[in-house]
Amino acid sequence: MKSNEIRKTFLKFFSDNDHTVVSSSSLLPEKDPTLLFVNAGMVQFKNLFLDIEKRDYVRATTCQKCVRAGGKHNDLDNVGKTLRHHTFFEMLGNFSFGDYFKDDAIAYAWKLLKDVFRLDEDRMWITVYKDDDEAALIWKKVGIREDRIVRLGEKDNFWSMGDEGPCGPCSEILYDLGENVGCRQPACAVGCDCDRFLEIWNLVFMEFERSRDGQMTKLPRPSIDTGMGLERIACIMQGKLGNYETDLFSPVLRRLEDISRSVYGENEKTDTAMRVIADHVRGATFVINDGVLPSKEGRGYVLRRILRRALRYGKKIGIEKEFLYDLSGAVVDIMGDVYPDVRNNHPYIVRVIKGEEERFLETLNTGMRVYDEFVKEIKSKGGKAIPGDLIYKLYDTYGFPVDITAEMAAEDSLSMDTAGFEKSLEEQKERSRAGSRIKGEAWAEGHVAALRDDVRNDFVGYKTLEADGVILTMVRDEQVVEQLDEGEEGEVFFDCTPFYAESGGQVEDEGLVDGPSGKAVVINVIKVKQDVFAHKVKVTMGSLKRGDRVHLVVDKEKRKGVSRNHTATHLLHYALRTVLGEHVKQSGSLVEKDRLRFDFTHFQGLADEELHKTEDIVNEKIMESLNVTTEERQREDAIREGATALFEEKYGDTVRVLRIGDFSTELCGGTHVKNTGEIGSFSIVSEGSLAYGVRRIEAVTGKGAVRHKRKLDNIVKHISRLSNTEPDRVLERVEGIIGELNTKSNEIERLKEEIIAHRVEEAVKNAEEKNGAKVVTMYVPDAKADDLRKVTDIIRNRLKSCIAVVGTREETKGMVVAAVSKDLLSTYSAGKIIKKLAEQYGGKGGGGPQIAQGGIPGDKIKAALKSVADILSD
Structure with a gap:
């Protein structure tokens, strides 16, 4: 079977x-x-x-x-x-x-x-x-x-x-x-x-x-x-x-045999590696499909961990290139009929896996060489453990999860200095150590109380912005109460509501509650479950009581603005897939009254031409005044027929399918305009990186787009007046001004270097000598750390054998840099010089033997520089 x-x-x-x-x-x-x-x-x-x-x-x-x-x-x-x-x-x-x-x-x-x-x-x-x-x-x-x-x-x-x-x-x-x-x-x-x-x-x-x-x-x-x-x-x-011999795995293993040119069943070590890879690519495919991206903590870290573990096992059977993204196709072939969303999302899954493979393989080979060299050295000295600093180096520099290092150590019959690793890791505690922590929101006690009472509401907000409802229960300070009085805030649950609860990136509705003995404003609506909305209200007059029949009114202007922006995100999604490719998937959004934010999967920044094409496509669809329709379908049927499911949404068995023309079909429980013409216009405000493989676009529609255009026009006009230039020549004028500033800045830098060179000559002439070494100290006004390092380089090039200590001051803060020429490193250490200066003058700092840096109070910088020779004598 x-x-x-x-x-x-x-x-x-x-x-x-x-x-x-x-x-x-x-x-x-x-x-x-x-x-x-x-x-x-x-x-x-x-x-x-x-x-x-x-x-x-x-x-x-x-x-x-x-x-x-x-x-x-x-x-x-x-x-x-x-x-x-x-x-x-x-x-x-x-x-x-x-x-x-x-x-x-x-x-x-x-x-x-x-x-x-x-x-x-x-x-x-x-x-x-x-x-x-x-x-x-x-x-x-x-x-x-x-x-x-x-x-x-x-x-x-x-x-x-x-x-x-x-x-x-x-x-x-x-x-x-x-x-x-x-x-x-x-x-x-x-x-x-x-x-x-x-x-x-x-x-x-x-x-x-x-x-x-x-x-x-x-x-x-x-x-x-x-x-x-x-x-x-x-x-x-x-x-x-x-x-692994069943039909759930065998096609994956057959494909892996083709890629690796190994045969499953002939060698136990090879078989183990192939089982790990087959399992992990299944896990990664489904975890990514449900919206997780590789990261440094929580679920993202688990995903990264299994992908990297699979890659390391790939190397053990001779695979030296990216291959998991290819192997995921075999997973989709097996599972796509049962889980149609994994087939629909496969182009995106491929891009995520391939991107992680490329990034890891860049460092994996180097990291393996570093590991092998250390192990060879450890064993040559009779050592039995991998030192903590190496574990940390592999983890931090080469991206090796600790468990991978542990597996390699076990294979080499070595233990792990975990205490040393934890000590090295102490300065970066924010990193997830085992991928076992997860930030999450538990059920609020008041919401649990409402669920226990079997509270449910009928949402009628798709059809109307006003409705009559009965107060089923109320919560204040996480406790169920019988009434809320004037000035009090609490959460109210109605049997029927036109208020949309925040979900799927769309913000909540606001509005009014008008009851027989009081009035209130609705300031937030939370979706506890699909049919349980908690309305956060503030009573403005009288009181609200359990059992009251009240009239509910949604703020129409906010709903209209939000609906325009929400429909625009669907048009934007279509436009981005048209311009950039089918791998683009929505990975998050925020839909408010005055703006929209849209996060999507893509692996590089958008060129101006791509942004312009995207913006044009959206505006073309707005001007075509296309009807926006919705229908309820069974989730699996809708996805199987090509409807796009969004990662941030949690869907029930019955879903709402939104269609715009014949080009956009998505599962969406949000509110929308009836015709794209109601959006008015669309303008992209910004585009940038949110995380690896995820980009973010912010945009405005309707009146917001008009305000944005007016703002940009005002900026151009203001620059025009300040530069005494016609508006259509502002760009040319600004470029000219920037060019002039760059020329002057370069001239200033040249003059500063001449002045510093002159001062270096004076400092070298006044240098003291300790045990045959020239000790040069110098104060450099208004300098940065890089400037101080350049000065020490100039001094060392000038004298070849010397100790250079230079400092500067910015208001109350002082900075000092020390450098030691290579021929004196057996006798002097820049790090020790800085440490002694810092201890003596109430600062802190450190560094290596050749160059080091520290900070001490600004009013003590010149005194510190004068005392360098004495410190070297100690």
Whole structure:
């Protein structure tokens, strides 16, 4: 059975048993700072297990994208070494939210495996938590022999999503791949960490919630969370000995064989490298697809880490060029039908991977040579450890993640001086050390209280800017309250609202609330969930009470301005793809009343001609007065038909598809004009780099574009008056003025150099002599650090054998630079000279033996210079 059929069969089985099929969520957890990535199928249902949120179903089934490459659940170190561990994988699961429990969960699992998948009963084993007599008894009832039920401890049979959150005992179903697999030891049995007994399904009996301090409390409703790795069940169903031989990996490995000219299955070291690469390119492809870019911290660091790890393993099998971007195409060929967005985004994914490969390979070869030279030296001296400063140098200068250095050290039978590395790293603490930290926003307590009350609202703001609604609940200072009085601020939840909540880069609506006993202004609207909006209000008169029926009015002018700019971002997206290429993808935006900001993927700055073409295309589409239409579709259907999904958006199963003419189709929940002509005009204000591979354009539309043009006209007119030049000749005049200034500046520099040369001659004549060395000191007024260094160079060229110490002053601050000629380095050190001067005169500084720099109070500079000879005598 192929993997696509396994997915469908699993989901259909549970759908036929009254489970709602729920699409995979993004790999990036929503409002959960405890997780780096979604690492299990239950993550998107966490609030249901905690009884915080209600949905229209109590049973669900999914095929969830997961990544385990950071934090507590991190399989990265095992990838490639075993046949079953992965950074990216798909988790098939069924869930009960207080509906059924152990009896049904076990019965469903056994029926699917035995009657639908028709697995060999004699090769299956069951594990249960050591104290879970109930689960063991249920397994016996469905027909499992007692000698096939193994009790294990908390490490193996008690599951938790992280350090805190829902958890409970679990029961695992394992499949015996045979005596010729794994460690092949006579004592090998269930519980052995080799590849023989393959865990295929984990049934978690969710009974508890673990708090941050480790306390366990009973969940309001015992629930079921199960997870079956698609890769593992495919391995069994396809009669393979490892996941990498299934149809989920074999095309990737075949392509890798072509690239590397190696053959999978002939050499264990080569096989390990090829497994790592195949796994990591899958993980990178999907992580990038969900909007992550390589960076120095958090999720971006994990992505960079797996890409660089794959590249290093590529070098181990003889690949000396970029190749992962090519290999990602094989991943898309396998997964594109199930996840159509990964196919749509593939040009962008290729550019991100290739860009990271190019940057890393530039330094990888040099770094490997540095490492090899150090290791050779260490071993020649009988050393057993990689010193901390080398680990840091590889990390900081050559971009080696520490775990890569650790792997290389282990291969060379060397340990790591981690304490020394941490000391070297201390000055740059902002760097992520393990990629395990993530900045995130947790659920606000007041929002959790509203979710517990099953508060939901109907958003009618696409059709109207006024509506009547009932106040369902109110929150002040994170506590639910019955009313808000005049002057108080709080969050109000209505059953119906025309107010748009900030999301997808579009700012929130503002407006008024008019109730039977009071009025309020809406100053912010927050999307807690798709159908739960928190309206932050300030009561301006009387009071608002729970249960009041109120009239809600959106600020029309703000909504119009925001809508113009939002539709313009879609036109801009189309224009950029037309001008720059299909790899361009929106990676962020801000849509306000008076301006728009658009972030997009591109790997170099835009030339003026490209900006002009982009601006022209947008304005052409505005002048064509094209209709803007929307319709609701199923997400996967819309994406499969070519609609573009934006990284910053979180989509439900039903999505809103925005169409402009016949050229732009995107998923978008924002508000828009009905016709592009309403935008008026479009003008780009600026373009620049936001991060590697990401550019940012800021622009204005409508009245904002008119104001921007008027501002530029006023600037030109003002310069025209100041320079006594006609407006159309301002550019020529300004260029002339700049040319004159440059000429005069060069002349000033020449004169300064002549003056300094003259002063150097005087300083050399007055130089003292210490042990045969000339000691030259000199004060240089109004100088910069570079100027002082140039002066020391002039002195050393003049005397060849000397010590030069020069200083300057700017208001209260003083600076001093010392330099020592090469022939005197065995006797004197510039760094030590600066250190002594700094200690004596209340400053600080340092440097190398040949040149050093320090700062001391400005009023002590001349005294410090006079004391140099005495310091050299100490």
